Amino acid sequence: MEEKTKIGIIICDRYRTCAGGKCLRSMRNREGAFSIYADSDVELVGYTTCNGCPGGNIEYAGDEMVKNGAQVIHLATGLLVGYPPCPYIDTFKDFLEKKYGVKVVLGTHPIPQKYLDMHTQLGTWMDPAWSPRLSATLEDEAVRNAYN
Numbered sequence: 001m002e003e004k005t006k007i008g009i010i011i012c013d014r015y016r017t018c019a020g021g022k023c024l025r026s027m028r029n030r031e032g033a034f035s036i037y038a039d040s041d042v043e044l045v046g047y048t049t050c051n052g053c054p055g056g057n058i059e060y061a062g063d064e065m066v067k068n069g070a071q072v073i074h075l076a077t078g079l080l081v082g083y084p085p086c087p088y089i090d091t092f093k094d095f096l097e098k099k100y101g102v103k104v105v106l107g108t109h110p111i112p113q114k115y116l117d118m119h120t121q122l123g124t125w126m127d128p129a130w131s132p133r134l135s136a137t138l139e140d141e142a143v144r145n146a147y148n
């Protein structure tokens with residue numbers, strides 16, 4: 001490992017009591033969206049929630065994370081798998097990228113299998129627009145089961 005990438009993670013406020021277990025585990029294992037760092041070191045420089053709909057803390061968290069050196073901000077997998085998924089996720093990504101010149105990745109840990117099963121039943125992700133949003137975190141079934 002040569003280069004170090006500084007990252008921030010913003011989670012959905014529905015999961016505000018989350019201690020970050022799945023995100024930190026997948027960051028360590030380079031699974032899910034963290035597979036892009038397979039050949040580099042990673043330093044977490046910020047972790048917070050959006051502070052509840054409609055995400056008022058996105059602006060301030062982004063500013064603080066970038067000031068702390070964040071090059072990439074991950075919008076956590078909870079924004080993708082919640083019931084319903086965050087309706088603002090594309091807006092958050094566009095805003096953070098344009099305002100702070102930072103790269104934004106949708107997702108953190110692999111999608112747990114139980115969420116894929118439920119969203120398949122619900123038809124949540126039928127729209128083709130979901131394919132690129134989910135691509136970093138789908139993984140294979142064995143990995144998804146390991147994150148159930």
Ligand code: SF4
Binds near residue numbers: 050082087089
């Ligand atoms: S659904 Fe979106 S805006 Fe609402 S709490 Fe979750 S991340 Fe924040």
